[in-house]
Amino acid sequence: MKNKIFVAILLIAVLVLSGCTNKDNVPGANTNTSADDIKYIEIYIDDYAFHPQSLTISRGDTVRWTNNDSVAFIVKSSSFQSPTLTKGMTFTYTFHESRTYNVYLATHPYTKSGIIVVE
Template sequence: MRNKLFVVILLIAVLALSGCTDKDNTQVNNNTSTEDIKYIEIYIDDYNFHPQSLTISRGDTVRWTNNDSVAYIVKTGAFQSPTLTKGMTFTYTFHERGTYNCYLATHPYTKGGIIVVE
């Protein structure tokens, strides 16, 4: 009986801690309470990015916020967000210089956006 209890507690601990590792540099937030990170904001409204183009520095973090009632997936050659429903946010920290063409994977007919990392 003690062994079964120990195994159950160990399993619960492993499952609880498995979500604590950061596998990449993307993050999804349903609310924005992180105060120590400064975000460069992009809003998704009416099937478009606002602003549609940005020039940022290496190490900057961009946060996309879906203000539409339609669900979106933001995609570039470097990443793909999970599905963002209204009010959800997605962040990505750009570590490499380059030009990133962003688009809404769920709505490929819409105009995309451009992020230039200097």
């Protein structure tokens, strides 16, 4: 009988104390980052070209391409490829490797390419 009471008290104590942790002080505990919290570096596609055409960013930065043309495009490099982007659609990519990326519009190879330098 004493063991059952002890186990019950122990269980209640664990349940009560489990709600006492401060998740803000636990590394990695606050992982509910919404898309609104991410800061994007913007590139717009207008008149069959990237605006800006060249860009220097830091490792870990996220770039967002937005198609403002009425024509569909696929943004491509040796490291990534977007889906087909129709007018108003966006594509994001986070750059983790320091190097120079040549980016082009795969659906319209005669257009000017872009350059993204990751430091």
